[in-house]
Amino acid sequence: MRSLLLFVICPWVTACGKFAPPIPPEYVAPRAVKELQVATDVNGVNFSWQAPDLEVQGKPLRFIDGYQIVRKEMERKEQLLDDDIEYQKIASIDDTHLVELDKLKEVAIAENRPTRRVSVPAEMKQFQYSDKNVQPGKLYAYKIIPVNQGGVEGEVENIIRVNFRGDASEITFIQESDFEEEIFLDVEP
Numbered sequence: 138m139r140s141l142l143l144f145v146i147c148p149w150v151t152a153c154g155k156f157a158p159p160i161p162p163e164y165v166a167p168r169a170v171k172e173l174q175v176a177t178d179v180n181g182v183n184f185s186w187q188a189p190d191l192e193v194q195g196k197p198l199r200f201i202d203g204y205q206i207v208r209k210e211m212e213r214k215e216q217l218l219d220d221d222i223e224y225q226k227i228a229s230i231d232d233t234h235l236v237e238l239d240k241l242k243e244v245a246i247a248e249n250r251p252t253r254r255v256s257v258p259a260e261m262k263q264f265q266y267s268d269k270n271v272q273p274g275k276l277y278a279y280k281i282i283p284v285n286q287g288g289v290e291g292e293v294e295n296i297i298r299v300n301f302r303g304d305a306s307e308i309t310f311i312q313e314s315d316f317e318e319e320i321f322l323d324v325e326p
Contacts, residue, residue, distance in 0.1 A: 162285070162286075162287055162289040163193070163289060164192070164193065164194050165192050165193075165194070165196075165199065165200060165285060165289075166192065166193050166283075166285055166289050166290065166291040166292070167189045167191075167192060167193070167198055167200075167201050167283035167284075167285055167291035167292070168189040168190075168191045168192065168193055168198075168283070168291060168292050169189060169283070169291065169292040169293055169294035169295075170186040170187065170188070170189060170204065170264075170281050170283055170294075171186065171187040171188070171189055171190070172185075172186060172187045173185075173186045173281065173294075173295060173297075173310075174186070175279075175297050175299070175308050175310075176308075177299065177301065177302075177303065177304065177306035177308065178303065178304055179303040179304060180267070180269055181267050181268050181269040181270070181271050182267070182268045182271055182277070182279070182299050182301065182306070183265070183266075183267045183268075184206070184265065184266045184267070184268075184279070184281060184297075185263070185264065185265045186204075186263075186264055186281060187262050187263055187264070188201065188232055188234055188262040188263075188264070188283075189201075189283055189291070193291065193292055198235065199235070200235065200285040200286050201232050201234075201235055201283060201284070201285050201291075202231070202232065202284050202285055202286055202288075203229055203230050203231040203232045203283075203284055204229070204230045204232065204264065204281055204282060204283055204284065205226050205228070205229055205281075205282045205284055205290075206226070206227050206228040206229075206230070206266050206268070206279065206280075206281055206282075207224035207225060207226050207227065207279065207280045207282065208224060208225055208227050208268065208277055208278065208279050209222055209223065209224045209225070209277065209278040209279075210222075210275060210276070210277055211276045211277070211278060212276065213276070214276065214298070216276075217278050217296065217298065217311075224278070224280060227268060227270070228266055228268075230264055230266060232264070232283075233261070234257045234261040234262050237257050237261060238255065238256070238257050241255045241256075241257065242255050266281075271299075271301045272301065273301060273302055273303060274301070274302065275300075275301050276298070276299070276300050276301075277298070277299045277301060278296055278297065278298050278299075279296070279297040279299065280293050280295075280296055280297075280313075281293070292313075293313045294312065294313060295310045295311060295312060295313060296310075296311045296312075296313055297309070297310055297311075298311060
């Protein structure tokens with residue numbers, strides 16, 4: 138009887154704690170894009186950025202599907218705070234650099250090489266988008282949102298406000314965390 142009791146209790150005790158509680162998808166969402174640059178020309182607004190390396194929790198990024206580029210058209214700068222004027226998705230950009238990295242790591246394992254030095258070519262982590270559907274004299278706000286599996290949105294570090302005038306456009310980066318202060322300080326009488 139005693140050996141039967143040990144036989145029943147031992148697997149239960151040793152298995153306890155093997156599984157961690159489920160992690161909410163927001164915890165593995167990507168951090169904001171890196172090295173965001175914006176330029177304008179007579180044809181539109183041009184964006185370039187680098188893929189994030191980390192999740193919002195600070196761990197190495199494991200999942201990313203791509204990026205959503207959203208835009209809000211405004212009449213005045215203070216409308217950036219107006220929730221009645223919504224951002225519209227104008228593009229989706231796929232990101233496959235992590236899928237390719239996993240494939241390269243599998244090859245390294247098969248060849249008995251260390252995986253910690255395996256990386257994808259830098260150009261696989263560089264992205265660009267051009268919004269050609271803009272009109273001179275219009276005011277726009279943009280966000281580039283990294284998205285992981287399941288459509289969970291990652292961090293956005295900056296809102297980009299563009300007063301489009303071709304080559305002479307005004308471009309302002311406003312940190313998402315404190316953009317309300319920026320808008321009120323920048324309002325013209």
